[in-house]
Amino acid sequence: AQTVTQSQPEMSVQEAETVTLSCTYDTSESDYYLFWYKQPPSRQMILVIRQEAYKQQNATENRFSVNFQKAAKSFSLKISDSQLGDAAMYFCAYSPPTNYGGSQGNLIFGKGTKLSVKP
Amino acid sequence: NAGVTQTPKFQVLKTGQSMTLQCAQDMNHNSMYWYRQDPGMGLRLIYYSASEGTTDKGEVPNGYNVSRLNKREFSLRLESAAPSQTSVYFCASSARGVLAGEVDTQYFGPGTRLTVL
Numbered sequence: 762a763q764t765v766t767q768s769q770p771e772m773s774v775q776e777a778e779t780v781t782l783s784c785t786y787d788t789s790e791s792d793y794y795l796f797w798y799k800q801p802p803s804r805q806m807i808l809v810i811r812q813e814a815y816k817q818q819n820a821t822e823n824r825f826s827v828n829f830q831k832a833a834k835s836f837s838l839k840i841s842d843s844q845l846g847d848a849a850m851y852f853c854a855y856s857p858p859t860n861y862g863g864s865q866g867n868l869i870f871g872k873g874t875k876l877s878v879k880p
Numbered sequence: 881n882a883g884v885t886q887t888p889k890f891q892v893l894k895t896g897q898s899m900t901l902q903c904a905q906d907m908n909h910n911s912m913y914w915y916r917q918d919p920g921m922g923l924r925l926i927y928y929s930a931s932e933g934t935t936d937k938g939e940v941p942n943g944y945n946v947s948r949l950n951k952r953e954f955s956l957r958l959e960s961a962a963p964s965q966t967s968v969y970f971c972a973s974s975a976r977g978v979l980a981g982e983v984d985t986q987y988f989g990p991g992t993r994l995t996v997l
Contacts, residue, residue: 765922796985806923806970806988852922867913867938868986870922 763788765855767871774843775879781828782838782874784853790814794856795829795836796868801849809851812836840876848878882906884989886971892995893961901956901992903971911974912954913938913986914946916967923970929954961996968993 764787774780786795797809812820812829819827824844828837840847854868887902905912910931915923915938925938929948943965945957954973958965972986 798988804968804991804993806972806991808985808987811985854922867925867928868915868923870924872920872922 763790763855763857763869765853765869765871767851767853767874769874770872771875771877773877773879774840774847776843776845778843779839779841780843780876782840782851782853782876784836784838784871786834786836786853786855788834788855788857790857795827796854796856797825797827797836797838798852798854798870799847799849800852800873801846806852810838843878845878845880848876850875884971884973884987886969886989886992888992889990890993892997893958894997895962897961898957898959899961899994900958901969901971901994902953903955903989904953905971905973905987906952907973907975907987908951909973909975909987910951912948913972913974914944914954914956915970915972916940916965917970917991918967926956926969958994961994963996966994966996 766785793814795812799807799809810820810822810825819829824841826839850873852873853871856868884905913928914926917923924940927946929935932951935946947955969992971989974986975984
């Protein structure tokens with residue numbers, strides 16, 4: 762079964778600096794999707810960034826970028842120029858291909874990393 | 881365009897009571913999902929619906945039932961609530977059915993905080 766591991770329960774960063782959140786996953790599939798979701802205190806789950814496994818180029822969304830290492834099954838999130846509004850829980854999630862037997866199309870989440878941003 | 885909406889936002893039940901959590905999306909999405917989030921955990925899938933008229937079990941379906949009422953609405957029912965079902969419940973939707981050959985992004989509702997005493 763696929764698993765997602767976030768080894769950093771909590772992280773802290775100074776405002777305007779850069780922080781990297783780690784995520785590793787386990788799968789035997791060659792095609793899949795990876796996501797980072799942000800959950801602020803409001804509890805709303807907000808998509809931050811997404812990566813297709815078949816794409817070698819790392820995804821980027823403004824100040825957010827990923828380092829996708831397929832062979833190492835690693836998918837880290839880098840937040841540049843951190844802002845106070847970036848403080849939240851960050852969840853890494855894996856999605857199997859749609860023809861996967863069992864729970865098709867659902868997201869498998871890590872336990873999250875709580876990010877604090879210091880002014 | 882409200883996206884995914886959930887009602888109620890908060891609910892307190894006594895053990896053995898029943899209730900239905902409502903979810904609706906206005907994005908014309910095919911697939912809808914119910915997750916639960918417990919402290920210190922990521923979200924876990926309870927049930928999902930690939931398309932109108934179909935539902936399937938996820939990782940933690942015991943104690944729950946679902947109904948895909950139409951393309952917009954997907955409800956989650958607790959027939960006899962237990963303290964172990966105290967959690968935050970999230971509904972999500974995505975554009976493509978899981979049989980369409982491609983996974984796309986899931987969009988989440990604001991969640992329902994349920995406490996069972």
